Amino acid sequence: MKRDSRRIMDRAFSGVGLFSILVMGLFLLFVLGPIIGRGISAYVFRGTIEHRRFLLENFERGDSSRFEREMQAVREARRPVFRHLREFEAAMDESRELRSEYRRSFRELEEAVHHLIGPDPEDKAPVLVRKKYGATRLDQARTHLFEAMHEERWVPDPDNPGGALIRTHTPRGEHFAGTRLEPLFPYLEEHFEAMLQPGWTFYWRFLTDRSIDSHFFGGIGPEVLGTLYLTLGAMLFAMPMGIIAAIYLCEYARPGRVINLIRTCISTLAGVPSIVFGLFGLAFFLNTLQVTQTKSVLAGSLTLALMILPTVIRASEEAILAVPAAYKEAALSLGAGRWHTICTVILPAALPGILTGVVISMGRAAGETAPIIFTAAVSMGEPLQLFDAFSQPTPALPWNIYNLATEHEAVDQIRHVQYGMVFTLVAIVLILNITAIAIRARISSRLKG
Amino acid sequence: MTRKTMLAVAVLTSAMFACGQDTEKVVIDGSSTVGPIAKAFATYFMAANPDINVTVSESGSGNGAKSMVAGNCDIADMSRAMKPVEFKHAVENDVLPVPHVVALDGIALVTHLSNPVQELSMEQIRDIYLGRIRNWSELGGPARPIVVITRDTNSGTFESFEKLVMGDKKIMSGAEVVGSNGQMRSRVESTPAAIGYVGLGFVEGVRALTIDGVEPTPRAIKTGDYPVARPLFMYTDGYPELGSALYRFVTIYLSSEGQEIVEDLGFVPVTSY
């Protein structure tokens, strides 16, 4: 080949490498973009008066006198809407043709209005919490307003008879033209803001509030707490075991068959799929040992601890091996015993490195789902007290993300909660990892002197 | 530094989550169809009894039965009656399952809203799920291969569907499997050529088909005209002691509030106030 072709090949080769790194970076952005963007909106969003009402009534939070003043105006603005609806319903009760023509559309409208501004205060208050309040977020309110204003129908496509139906939206105002309900629609549009009083809300307590009515309202407190318990519990078991094993492997073990076997086992343990850990936790900790009667944080923590043990051992080993030999030799030459040397010289010197590994495996324990499905996770529960934590099951972020995204009865209505959960979990894990990276940076700068 | 931050985090979280002590707990596990009812009851119940912690898991009807027999939960939600095998297994383990029918539920066959097919017969549904009818054009719809979606085998909804619709025939292996009613609903809602089945509380945004000329309405389910309907159960170990927390929980469905919750969730209550 000629030289310039070789040069082009060389460039192309580097290009391929850069391209693949670029792909990785882009994919990361592609994943994190929506998660962060939409996740933050669980914390910061344009909340309506209904959100403030909810907080005041369920968490006794907010300025009640100011709220009362606001609410006064809001009630004024809403009253005509409910009056229109009631009057039209009464008229429908009177006349059969009205009923036959408008019943379905009216029901849809009524439902949309209830979603928008809550139930009519003159009716009996509903039991189900989600029926008590209107839209708490402006984006949802806009959707409900659109549903109230337009009728969605699927009609045959004139260009493609016999084919798929197409969606049409006709303004309800046209449908109800000539009835008493006609003035309602312009009113709804004009007084939309007056009825809901939207304003920017920074709901940081989303992180700590309990959820109310299966995540329609409130926050993700129990899940966050459960994740913390599980993670710390796993650490509590894995850290001492991991560090002791690392000390033994580095300082005491004589090379031989036994140690090779142990090393093989450690790497096997590292390679066991997480779902198998979950089954093992179920079969061993719950069904055989019966550490607790029900699923519990304890069983989950033990399972997770086993799962992260290899990572902790490896990280601790690397950290201990990285301690300069001169330290150890100096301590030994001063007459310190071996154990003494380990405790006073080697471990303190290796501690940052060990912590790095520990923190990273904490991140892994926090994010794993499969091991806790059968051992610890429930889809709903109160935040736990510390001393209950070990005997009771708990909601946890990873499991509840799965649960809300796939098993909830109103998946689409609580997307913001799902994104908020994913965002929170990713944030927890990334904060842990950034901590680890920071520790590592400090170590390397210290080594450079 | 890290130790300090950890300590700070621990102190902060414990401060943030200060709440009452739990003295009693009610642990519920089981069907994802009954899940919403259990969760709504739990919310209602915990508001009235702040000192009782109710936890709800939704791991499938069979799991609920399994975990009650193992003593791992107080209430097993089931969207089908307990099988003889399960009952036998329970009794062998000194557990006497007592059913409480908390609501009735229809299983709606659902399609995408753009699908012009509005009505099917039981025969046609069976043929779709057996893989004999493969294209919507055979049913008067657009020419699209049918995306058949079924539920995972650990769901009571699947078991009821299998029993009520399929009889003794097996659903074809080419059917896509989803894990829950909610997922089924969103899959069908986003897939124009799909057909699936969900509990009646999950039909928003999809089209519930008329079967053999009967629409899946609460009334048709109550009268038994709608062919794919079933009761929903909560099982307890023996009948709970009168007045106990467990007793109060499993009798919520008998109150008018309970009835309202069941109705609002899209199920059919067994009472009529």
Added chain:
Amino acid sequence: MAVHKSAQRDLTMSRRASRIQRLGRAVGEGFLFLVTSLSMLAVLFIFYYIARDAWPFIRQQGLAEFFGSGEWYPSSEEQPSYGAQAIFFGSAMVTLGSVVVAVPLGIAAAVCLSDVLPFVVRQYVKPVIEILAAIPSVAFGFFALVVFAPILQEQGGPLLALLCWIVFLPVALLGALVLGDVLADRVPGKNRGTRRTVLTSIFGVAGLGLLAWAGSALSGLEVTSGTNALNVSFILGMMALPTIVSVAEDALQATGRELREGSYALGATRAETLCRTIIPAAMSGIVAAVILGIMRVIGETMVVWMASGNTAKIPAPWYDFLEPVRTITASIAGDMGEAARGTMRFHVLFTLALALLVISFVMNLLSQWVVNRQRRKLSGS
């Protein structure tokens, strides 16, 4: 290590050490050993407990049907069938798909990290890889189900066409260049430059034509369901990347400077050095990296459970990645619910788990063997 040991033993073991001290030390060491052997116990226990619950199925049903048939219907009361072939196939297919995504990208990125990028840039790339490795799988699963599946379903064809262009355009141009270059040397006569240009442009146009055809064929594809093998293959491939990149990069680093410098001294370009010297030298490390990546993919539960469609059927035709599939892990996670303890269904799931465990165990041994072989080779050289 061993050098210190003897040295320090002479230093610390005073002759007059009392028996009690020695006993104490032995007990202490014994305790440490016990704790260390916990991981060994854990592995044994995991194997034992999974196998114990799998055994009744193996004993009663045998494995002929389990491996020999694709009929998976363990829920049936009358005639349950336990053919796990389709499930194994699903796992294999998803693994293959993610290998196709991850291995070329991973190796290219590792090479780039170890030899091409300047140190300053490398410091910024490393955290990206770490973050990618740190994101919990349920977050990827959520992304695959909620964000990626709808995109794939609505824009699947054009998206695939775009991917095809991005990946194969450089390949086509390079191929044209190299072919033109090589053939120009083969054909005798003067005026080599012109010949080369002509040949290159002919090949280039042919390549582009082929690409355009493939692209239009792809963009016409209808994706009936976004939760399919392609979706999870892509996501899992991306998830396996960090593992592959970091392990492969270590292996490339471990080959040392002498090889590189010798190659440059002989006049090779960087690409030639890497392709002909460094990568072959680090081959076993790279193979180990790929194996570890594959293990990560096989053991992944949440992504496949949420976004693979979970169909226990071998797609028709078998290479159709736009069909939903079901993997071993998702079957266990999804089916465990109904499997009452002690029934065949329960045991068949444990049999699946056992198969999974054995697969990962074998792969682990394989990767260790490969790494050890490299270590021996390097220490021997």
